[in-house]
Amino acid sequence: MIAKVIVDISASDVDKIFDYTAIDGVERGCRVSVPFGNRTVEGYCIGFSETTDVPPEKLKPIISVLDDRPIISEEFLGLCDFMTSRFHLRRVDVFRLFLPAKMRGGRIKALERIFIEVNPEYANVDPALFIKKTAHAQLEVFEYVRSEGAAEQSKLNAEYSAAAVRNLVARGVFLQKREQVSRTPYAHIVQKTDAVTLTDEQNTAVDTILQSDKPTLLFGVTGSGKTEVYLNAISETLRTGKTAIMLVPEISLTPQVMRLFRSRFGDEAALLHSGLSDGERFDEWRRLLTGEAHVAVGARSAIFAPLQNIGLIVIDEEHDTSYVSESNPRYITREVAFFRAKYNGAHCVMGSATPSVESYYNAQNGMYTLVRMPNRINKRKMPEIETVNMCNEVLYGNSGMFSAKLISALDECLASGSQAILFLNRRGYSSYVMCKKCGYVAKCEDCDVSLVYHKDENLLKCHYCQRRYAKLDLCPNCKSPHIKQGFMGTERVVEHINRMFPKARVIRMDNDTTRTKDAHLNLLSDFASGNADILVGTQMVAKGHDFPNVTLVGIIDADMSLHFSDFRAVERTFQLITQVAGRAGREQKPGRVILQTYTPGHYVYRLVSAYDYEGFYSKEINLLHTSGFPPFTEILRILISCENESIALDATKFAIDEVRNIASERQDDFIYLNAMRSPKKRIQTKYRMQILMRIKPNCGVREQVYIVADAVAQRFPQVTCFTEINPNDLS
Numbered sequence: 220m221i222a223k224v225i226v227d228i229s230a231s232d233v234d235k236i237f238d239y240t241a242i243d244g245v246e247r248g249c250r251v252s253v254p255f256g257n258r259t260v261e262g263y264c265i266g267f268s269e270t271t272d273v274p275p276e277k278l279k280p281i282i283s284v285l286d287d288r289p290i291i292s293e294e295f296l297g298l299c300d301f302m303t304s305r306f307h308l309r310r311v312d313v314f315r316l317f318l319p320a321k322m323r324g325g326r327i328k329a330l331e332r333i334f335i336e337v338n339p340e341y342a343n344v345d346p347a348l349f350i351k352k353t354a355h356a357q358l359e360v361f362e363y364v365r366s367e368g369a370a371e372q373s374k375l376n377a378e379y380s381a382a383a384v385r386n387l388v389a390r391g392v393f394l395q396k397r398e399q400v401s402r403t404p405y406a407h408i409v410q411k412t413d414a415v416t417l418t419d420e421q422n423t424a425v426d427t428i429l430q431s432d433k434p435t436l437l438f439g440v441t442g443s444g445k446t447e448v449y450l451n452a453i454s455e456t457l458r459t460g461k462t463a464i465m466l467v468p469e470i471s472l473t474p475q476v477m478r479l480f481r482s483r484f485g486d487e488a489a490l491l492h493s494g495l496s497d498g499e500r501f502d503e504w505r506r507l508l509t510g511e512a513h514v515a516v517g518a519r520s521a522i523f524a525p526l527q528n529i530g531l532i533v534i535d536e537e538h539d540t541s542y543v544s545e546s547n548p549r550y551i552t553r554e555v556a557f558f559r560a561k562y563n564g565a566h567c568v569m570g571s572a573t574p575s576v577e578s579y580y581n582a583q584n585g586m587y588t589l590v591r592m593p594n595r596i597n598k599r600k601m602p603e604i605e606t607v608n609m610c611n612e613v614l615y616g617n618s619g620m621f622s623a624k625l626i627s628a629l630d631e632c633l634a635s636g637s638q639a640i641l642f643l644n645r646r647g648y649s650s651y652v653m654c655k656k657c658g659y660v661a662k663c664e665d666c667d668v669s670l671v672y673h674k675d676e677n678l679l680k681c682h683y684c685q686r687r688y689a690k691l692d693l694c695p696n697c698k699s700p701h702i703k704q705g706f707m708g709t710e711r712v713v714e715h716i717n718r719m720f721p722k723a724r725v726i727r728m729d730n731d732t733t734r735t736k737d738a739h740l741n742l743l744s745d746f747a748s749g750n751a752d753i754l755v756g757t758q759m760v761a762k763g764h765d766f767p768n769v770t771l772v773g774i775i776d777a778d779m780s781l782h783f784s785d786f787r788a789v790e791r792t793f794q795l796i797t798q799v800a801g802r803a804g805r806e807q808k809p810g811r812v813i814l815q816t817y818t819p820g821h822y823v824y825r826l827v828s829a830y831d832y833e834g835f836y837s838k839e840i841n842l843l844h845t846s847g848f849p850p851f852t853e854i855l856r857i858l859i860s861c862e863n864e865s866i867a868l869d870a871t872k873f874a875i876d877e878v879r880n881i882a883s884e885r886q887d888d889f890i891y892l893n894a895m896r897s898p899k900k901r902i903q904t905k906y907r908m909q910i911l912m913r914i915k916p917n918c919g920v921r922e923q924v925y926i927v928a929d930a931v932a933q934r935f936p937q938v939t940c941f942t943e944i945n946p947n948d949l950s
């Protein structure tokens with residue numbers, strides 16, 4: 220018997236299946252150890268055959284089988300087939316999505332559970348006697364274990380602090396109990412309580428989701444209580460003995476959200492967030508695989524949770540761009556969700572206050588079921604959005620970044636003891652370093668993008684490759700000392716606030732302040748608990764946070780996302796403004812939003828301040844129709860990159876010729892086709908070229924283009940060649 224094996228090596232440019240002689244115990248879906256060249260590598264057995272073309276003297280047997288039963292289920296083997304053909308991926312890259320890093324490279328861990336109990340000697344002692352007052356994490360986890368009696372270590376590590384648990388174990392305060400787990404899913408289901416009473420709108424939404432045989436689009440305004448709808452739909456699903464996956468944008472996995480899931484589902488839920496170490500991630504994954512946990516909550520990659528018998532998949536904030544993976548392996552999460560929903564006979568719900576135009580279009584066409592929740596909980600009013608024309612401010616002599624209206628609103632807000640959020644569209648958008656005399660702009664030598672001045676480190680950085688450069692004192696071009704280092708970044712906003720409102724406590728949140736593990740969670744919980752008056756941030760503050768005390772939202776530079784050369788620029792602007800405005804006035808106090816713009820006449824501002832999603836949608840869908848963009852077409856991009864510019868050019872020339880051949884035979888299917896340098900001409904010393912096309916959706920051209928991409932990879936081994944469907948970012 221011949222086993223078909225995918226070898227787990229990253230250098231394999233070609234997606235090949237290798238033949239080995241099968242040995243006892245090998246099954247389809249098992250990991251195996253196989254000889255490869257003069258090495259031993261890991262691989263995945265994906266099937267069997269009776270015969271092989273490999274000559275007998277070259278055929279080698281599998282060395283050993285690494286799993287006692289298939290670790291990759293039939294569902295995932297099918298999903299792998301779907302993903303490789305739909306997104307043009309290598310199988311090995313897809314398998315890597317399915318298994319946590321800890322499961323690869325021979326680092327197999329026993330499927331053992333470790334429970335933590337409080338040492339009886341400490342159970343009735345005041346913890347102040349043996350835990351320092353400042354060791355909050357230790358106190359918190361101690362109190363939790365004491366109240367629960369016992370808890371699984373992996374869960375404590377993931378949800379409290381691994382360091383705190385280790386410390387308490389080392390000091391003998393906690394005792395460890397080991398238990399080998401059997402893989403019997405769904406041993407018991409605990410129903411935790413404290414659900415709120417749903418409103419009629421919410422009840423209708425839950426019923427619709429659980430009855431629909433199509434995916435449901437839940438279109439509910441900010442603050443309409445969508446989270447509660449998901450929680451109830453998940454509870455219902457668990458009650459019928461099925462499992463559920465809930466996807467949220469990474470940035471929304473706040474302490475609040477995690478606490479909510481923990482309190483509602485207890486051990487039933489596995490929380491997969493970016494703060495987990497490989498070991499912690501493996502533990503959560505194992506709990507899902509063995510059926511100890513029945514709900515997976517996490518960002519995009521949680522769609523690959525090893526659950527069986529899935530009854531519900533939730534995609535919260537479905538319009539969020541993080542659901543499309545933008546580096547290899549590139550995939551569209553929604554499509555993976557639909558595959559799994561279909562395989563399992565599960566319901567699927569996508570929720571948003573600002574659905575993507577594409578999803579709303581699908582709902583209009585009957586591909587999705589549409590449910591609306593047009594009212595906020597307790598009929599709270601949507602905050603009023605006031606537009607300020609910044610050009611007038613300059614006329615009246617105010618050239619600062621805050622309009623007079625925003626300053627007085629901040630004053631009022633702080634005086635009344637409420638909190639404010641100030642939103643900047645993009646970190647360091649206008650942060651380029653420019654010579655005021657000759658116009659020279661400092662750029663990264665490797666990436667051909669403008670450098671960004673970082674005041675705290677007093678240097679220039681490239682945001683693409685992180686390369687650092689010394690600050691410019693003299694223009695290298697004309698030797699003028701008049702260099703504009705200033706910029707409208709979050710740092711500058713904070714400086715201004717400090718000057719104008721010296722008493723206000725400010726938190727800054729952007730890619731710089733949230734680089735470390737847990738950083739953004741800590742900043743958010745600081746703000747939520749009232750340790751600051753103003754939160755200044757980029758896109759990250761726009762996501763679904765619920766801060767009851769926020770009454771004012773200032774949008775400093777609403778226009779920025781309008782100027783991107785992206786066909787979705789207006790849609791993004793509408794979504795961002797609605798989302799960030801939705802952070803205001805969520806409790807009793809009414810909210811106010813001040814939107815600063817240099818182009819107040821743009822239709823998007825009229826529609827967004829009227830909360831007129833439908834008006835926006837019908838305008839947008841007409842534009843997309845006349846200009847031939849998705850959902851009416853499919854954008855396909857071949858991205859070619861190489862250190863050697865002339866090889867990149869040759870490869871691109873080869874590819875465009877091949878694609879032109881296809882196009883000449885199928886003119887009706889091509890709306891647009893061109894080859895060009897990518898807008899970011901160089902990233903990390905690699906030259907980047909792209910072939911862009913717009914084609915009729917599902918007309919078969921895509922498959923032909925994939926064959927061209929394979930041919931490029933074969934002929935030009937030095938280049939990296941990827942394809943993307945409807946990418947978010949064409950840079």
Ligand code: ADP
Pocket residue numbers: 415416417418421439440441442443444445446447596763765
């Ligand atoms: P959305 O996700 O739609 O923006 P949330 O789910 O954050 O809205 O809900 C807004 C607020 O309303 C939250 O504080 C939530 O706890 C509360 N809430 C939701 N449903 C109910 C309900 N049925 N009764 C009372 N409060 C509710």
Ligand code: ZN
Pocket residue numbers: 654655656657658659694695696697698699
């Ligand atoms: Zn100069």
Ligand code: ZN
Pocket residue numbers: 663664665666667681682683684685686903
């Ligand atoms: Zn760079």
